[in-house]
Amino acid sequence: MIQKLIKCTFPTSLYHTANAHGWSQLAPWCWDSSRNELSRPERLGSGKQVLVKVTSAEARTFMICIGAERLEETDYDVVESNVKRWLSVDWDPNPAIRIAAPLDGHIALFIKQGGGRFLRSSTFYEDFVKTLCTINANWAFTRRMVSSLVDLLGNGVFPTPLTIIDSGEGVLRQYLRLGFRARHVVELSRQLLDQGWIDDLGNLVHLKLTFEDLVGLRGIGVYSASHLMMLSQDFRRIPIDSEVSRYCRQQYDIEPEGIESFFDNWGDYKFLGYKVRRTLDGGD
Numbered sequence: 001m002i003q004k005l006i007k008c009t010f011p012t013s014l015y016h017t018a019n020a021h022g023w024s025q026l027a028p029w030c031w032d033s034s035r036n037e038l039s040r041p042e043r044l045g046s047g048k049q050v051l052v053k054v055t056s057a058e059a060r061t062f063m064i065c066i067g068a069e070r071l072e073e074t075d076y077d078v079v080e081s082n083v084k085r086w087l088s089v090d091w092d093p094n095p096a097i098r099i100a101a102p103l104d105g106h107i108a109l110f111i112k113q114g115g116g117r118f119l120r121s122s123t124f125y126e127d128f129v130k131t132l133c134t135i136n137a138n139w140a141f142t143r144r145m146v147s148s149l150v151d152l153l154g155n156g157v158f159p160t161p162l163t164i165i166d167s168g169e170g171v172l173r174q175y176l177r178l179g180f181r182a183r184h185v186v187e188l189s190r191q192l193l194d195q196g197w198i199d200d201l202g203n204l205v206h207l208k209l210t211f212e213d214l215v216g217l218r219g220i221g222v223y224s225a226s227h228l229m230m231l232s233q234d235f236r237r238i239p240i241d242s243e244v245s246r247y248c249r250q251q252y253d254i255e256p257e258g259i260e261s262f263f264d265n266w267g268d269y270k271f272l273g274y275k276v277r278r279t280l281d282g283g284d
Contacts, residue, residue: 001065001068002065002066002068002069002070002071002076003063003066004063004064004080005062005063006062006064006080006089007061008060008061008089009060009089009090009092010092010093010094011059011112011113011114012088012114012117013113013115013117014036014038014054014055014056014062014087015033015036016110016113016114016115016116017088017114017117017119018038019031020115020116020275021119021275022142023118023119023120023130024038024119026142026146026147027143027149027150028041028154028157036055036056037055038053038054038055038086039051039052039053040157041156041157042079042082042122043154043157044071044072044075044078045074045078046074049156049157050066050068050071051066052066052079052082053066053067054083054087062083064080066079082122085120085121086119086120086121086122087117087119088118088120088233091117091233093111093112093116095268096235097111099268099269100266100272100273100276103265103273104277106280107273107277107280110279110280111272111276115276115279116276118230120231121158123201123202123203123204124198124202124204124209125160125189125192125198125201125202125203125204126158126202127228127231128188128228129164129185129189130142130146131224131227131228132181132185132188132219132224133145133149135181135224145177145178145181148175149164152175152176153176158202160202161190161193161198161200161202162193162200164185164186165189165190165193168186169182169183172186184219187218187219188220191217209232211229211236214228222237222240223239223241224239225237226238226271227239235269235270235271235272236267236268236270237270237271238259238260238271240256240259240260244256244259245259251278251281259274
C-alpha cells in the first residue's frame with residue numbers, strides 16, 4: 001500500500017465534507033463514519049483499478065492510502081489531483097466567512113472550522129450524470145440508478161462518457177432502469193464531448209463553465225445547473241427541488257418562488273446560508 005500526506009492551505013473537514021450532502025451515499029463511494037474514512041475505487045489512466053482511502057491526519061492534513069505496491073508517476077498525480085477535487089481543498093472560505101459573520105456567527109464558525117465544502121466526484125462528468133439521476137426521483141431510486149451505472153457498466157467504478165454512449169439509450173432505459181433520463185444522459189454525454197467541454201475520461205476541459213452554459217443544454221434546467229455550479233463552489237443559487245421546498249415551507253413559511261429572495265442578504269453565498277443553517281439545525 002502506498003501512503004502519502006497532502007496538506008491544505010485552508011481548514012478542511014473530511015467529516016463535514018463527506019456528510020455535506022448525499023454524494024457519499026452514492027456508488028462507488030464508501031464513507032466509514034466510525035473510522036472517519038472516505039474511500040472509492042479509481043480506474044487510472046494506465047487502466048489499473050485501485051482502492052483509494054482518505055483519512056484525517058493532523059491539522060489541515062490528510063493521509064491518502066492507495067491499494068497498490070507501486071504506481072506510475074502519472075497515475076499517482078491523478079490520484080492526488082482527484083482527492084483534492086473530492087474535498088475542494090483549493091476553495092478559499094474567507095469571503096464566505098466575512099459574509100456569514102454578521103448574519104449568523106454559528107455558520108461563520110462552522111465554515112472557519114472546515115465546513116462549507118461539498119463532496120465532489122473524481123470528474124465533472126460523474127457529478128453531471130449523478131445530478132441527472134436526482135431529477136424527479138426519490139433518493140432510493142437515485143441510489144439504485146447510480147449503483148446500476150457503476151456495477152453493470154463501470155465494473156465497480158463510474159463509467160466513462162464513451163462507455164455510456166456506446167451502451168446506448170436502450171440499455172440505460174431498460175436494463176439499468178434510468179427511464180426518461182436515459183435519452184438525456186446519452187445525448188448530453190455526446191454533446192459534452194463534441195463541444196470539447198470534457199475529455200474522454202470525463203474531466204472538465206471548459207474550465208470557465210457558467211450557469212448560462214449549463215441551462216443552454218437540452219435537458220438541463222435551473223435545478224440541475226444550480227446544483228452543478230454549487231459543486232464548483234458557486235453558491236449564488238439554491239438548487240430548489242421538492243425537498244428544499246418542503247424544508248423552507250416548514251422552517252421559514254416561504255413558498256418555492258420566495259426562497260432565493262429570502263436569502264438575498266447572503267449575496268454570492270445564498271446556498272451556504274441555506275444549507276449550513278439546515279445542517280446546524282439537524283437537517284439532512
